[in-house]
Amino acid sequence: MNDWPQQWNPDGRNRYGRGSAAARPESARAMRQVQPGDAGHGRPGEPPLPPGMSPHRVPPQQSQGYDDYGDGYNTGQVYGGGRGGRGGRDEQPYGRPPRNLGRRFKTGVLTLVFLFLVVSIGTYFWADGKLRREVDLSIVQDRPEAGEGTNYLIVGSDSREGLSAEEKKRLHTGSSEGKRTDSMMILHVGSNGNTMVSLPRDSWVTIPEFKGSESGNQIPSPGAQKLNASFSMDGAPLLVRTIEHNTGLKIDHYAEIGFGGFAKIVDAVGGVEMDIPADVKEKNSGVDLKKGKQTLNGEQSLAFVRQRYGLAGGDLDRTKNQQKFLAALASQTATPSTILNPFKLYPTMGAGLDTVVVDKDMGLLDLASMFWAMKGITNGEGKSMNMPVSGPAPGGSLKWDMPKVEQLVSELKNDEKVTVSDE
Numbered sequence: 001m002n003d004w005p006q007q008w009n010p011d012g013r014n015r016y017g018r019g020s021a022a023a024r025p026e027s028a029r030a031m032r033q034v035q036p037g038d039a040g041h042g043r044p045g046e047p048p049l050p051p052g053m054s055p056h057r058v059p060p061q062q063s064q065g066y067d068d069y070g071d072g073y074n075t076g077q078v079y080g081g082g083r084g085g086r087g088g089r090d091e092q093p094y095g096r097p098p099r100n101l102g103r104r105f106k107t108g109v110l111t112l113v114f115l116f117l118v119v120s121i122g123t124y125f126w127a128d129g130k131l132r133r134e135v136d137l138s139i140v141q142d143r144p145e146a147g148e149g150t151n152y153l154i155v156g157s158d159s160r161e162g163l164s165a166e167e168k169k170r171l172h173t174g175s176s177e178g179k180r181t182d183s184m185m186i187l188h189v190g191s192n193g194n195t196m197v198s199l200p201r202d203s204w205v206t207i208p209e210f211k212g213s214e215s216g217n218q219i220p221s222p223g224a225q226k227l228n229a230s231f232s233m234d235g236a237p238l239l240v241r242t243i244e245h246n247t248g249l250k251i252d253h254y255a256e257i258g259f260g261g262f263a264k265i266v267d268a269v270g271g272v273e274m275d276i277p278a279d280v281k282e283k284n285s286g287v288d289l290k291k292g293k294q295t296l297n298g299e300q301s302l303a304f305v306r307q308r309y310g311l312a313g314g315d316l317d318r319t320k321n322q323q324k325f326l327a328a329l330a331s332q333t334a335t336p337s338t339i340l341n342p343f344k345l346y347p348t349m350g351a352g353l354d355t356v357v358v359d360k361d362m363g364l365l366d367l368a369s370m371f372w373a374m375k376g377i378t379n380g381e382g383k384s385m386n387m388p389v390s391g392p393a394p395g396g397s398l399k400w401d402m403p404k405v406e407q408l409v410s411e412l413k414n415d416e417k418v419t420v421s422d423e
Helices: 026-030 101-128 165-171 227-247 259-268 298-306 315-333 342-355 364-378 402-413
Strands: 132-135 150-157 181-189 194-198 204-207 223-226 253-257 272-276 280-282 287-289 292-296 356-359 382-386 389-393 397-400
Touching: 132 227, 150 227, 150 364, 181 227, 181 298, 181 315, 181 364, 194 315, 194 364, 204 227, 204 397, 223 227, 227 253, 253 259, 253 364, 259 298, 259 315, 259 342, 272 315, 287 298, 292 298, 298 315, 315 364, 315 382, 342 356, 356 364, 364 382
Parallel strands: 132 356, 150 253, 194 382
Antiparallel strands: 150 181, 181 194, 204 223, 253 356, 272 292, 280 287, 389 397
């Protein structure tokens, strides 16, 4: 009696296999496919393995089945659990293919870069739209020729716009109508170092004839007066005209901030650290500070830069304090901890930008360049000085040392290293 299953011959050959030339019986073609593991579930079980055949199970996706009534086994391609098949690589027929971690990482990086660009561009246009472009420098008459580099006129005004009665009292600003210049500085940004030149408000200069910014009428020269009087007469355009007329240096951009905006910016950045050289207390400005390093809030900072009484050098010492403070403010604001921290960046820009008045051609990048230049001066990458003066003038004002002024202007226009001293 033959112990082999019906489908097998003793010689190990499949009776109805692919190699057989005999016609396939009708019943074999009609037999349904049998998968491994059907035994015990109402389906015919697997036939026993012939001697020498591998005991590994047949992967479902590679099984030849019984649809051709073959032997149902594969000696190399199906039962080989190791290398072989597709180029000799290890196959994992039952598992999912490994995830492409490199592709997922690249996608994540590109997504983050895209979001960063969207936020940055949105922030730029939001901040740029907050600037108050109210000064038209195109109406300034008889302008000098432009030189090398960029010249900013930075003005701190005593404008009380937006301050409540209680804030005016707390900040010791008084209640005068209109606005006057409390500080004026020329910041030159060039390739041979940046230079900050303070213009004392009591400088004795000639106010030239000018065209009224509102009336459009030609107004004759009022003669020699204090520099800050030009701002009181016709605002920023006449101040720019007066400085250009007396120096021959063209002003490229104008930036102005009032009392309220100044205090808000300082508070928004968390205060400014200053090293106060000596105890100081003065009732007009409200300053009351002790000697040593300390962080000044908005109210204290405003009082410090406005103090003019009780200083040995009067208005000249006052301008030096203003330079020192503004440079420290720029240095502590233009830092990664502020720029990259939205919880500090947005409050700072929101508090300061809508209080800054600039010329119509000045953009956010120009303002950023101005602050970075001021920061560089703090770090010793430039020079800060007063406009050279030669002595007193009528009404307690200061007369400029014109030979030194002419040399200073020549070096700035040619973007040369400044060698002039204010001593």
